[in-house]
Amino acid sequence: MSTKSKIEWTELTWNPVTGCTKVSPGCKNCYAEKMATRLKAMGSPNYKNGFKLTCHTHLIKQPASWKKSQMVFVNSMSDLFHEEVPDDFIFKVFATMNWSSNHCFQILTKRSERLKKINKHLNWSKNIWMGVSVENSQYLHRIDELRKTDAFVKFISFEPLLGPIPSIDLKGIDWVIVGGESGPKSRPMEKSWVLDIKYECDKSKIPFFFKQWGGINKKKAGRTLDGRVWNEMPYCETGSNDCSYPASIH
Numbered sequence: 001m002s003t004k005s006k007i008e009w010t011e012l013t014w015n016p017v018t019g020c021t022k023v024s025p026g027c028k029n030c031y032a033e034k035m036a037t038r039l040k041a042m043g044s045p046n047y048k049n050g051f052k053l054t055c056h057t058h059l060i061k062q063p064a065s066w067k068k069s070q071m072v073f074v075n076s077m078s079d080l081f082h083e084e085v086p087d088d089f090i091f092k093v094f095a096t097m098n099w100s101s102n103h104c105f106q107i108l109t110k111r112s113e114r115l116k117k118i119n120k121h122l123n124w125s126k127n128i129w130m131g132v133s134v135e136n137s138q139y140l141h142r143i144d145e146l147r148k149t150d151a152f153v154k155f156i157s158f159e160p161l162l163g164p165i166p167s168i169d170l171k172g173i174d175w176v177i178v179g180g181e182s183g184p185k186s187r188p189m190e191k192s193w194v195l196d197i198k199y200e201c202d203k204s205k206i207p208f209f210f211k212q213w214g215g216i217n218k219k220k221a222g223r224t225l226d227g228r229v230w231n232e233m234p235y236c237e238t239g240s241n242d243c244s245y246p247a248s249i250h
Helices: 031-041 087-099 112-121 141-147 191-204
Strands: 002-004 012-014 071-074 104-109 128-133 153-158 175-179 208-212
Touching: 087 112, 087 128, 104 112, 112 128, 112 141, 128 141, 128 175, 141 153, 175 191, 191 208
Parallel strands: 012 071, 071 104, 104 128, 128 153, 153 175, 175 208
Antiparallel strands: 002 012
């Protein structure tokens, strides 16, 4: 299951895992939960379990069939480091990303504790970007745990940004995304919160990506900040792989 993405900072989504459970305030109005419910009602075979966590072994090899190099968001409909995803399944997903070196893979998690715990068992090739979601100052520990991993590119998604995070420590971070929550029950985001984070990015010379203001009508609200669109991203180091596909990945 791969889908061309409307998410501004990626091109394609790949979901070898679907479904999740809520762990913090940022999960309250989860778009993936709503989409999974809709896809189940439409009879999509990969969503027959709705939003119950499901590992899709038949999708692990999928990126091997993509010839055009692309920016790929891994598990937009789940969290790869969810406690119900077996370690071995995570290792196989990483093996696919390692082998598919012509693509750049972006992973986001709220479960930074598990990420840190299994970090030493993961093969961090340069085409894998690892990020954590941080919605307010209560979850800054996720950044500290991300810093302790061996990922070559580390990033933070402050989306939905639900509160001020002044004077944030961005040491060891390579990219920052900021966005407001969207939808009928969206919670507001203050401009000052965004500018505080951007100031720290500017000070540390870290690429800054402003995704959206959000709100009930996110298209109308737009994504300009102080009169311009901010689409800064780090460089992704990809390559080519002429080897046969690893027999160990099933």
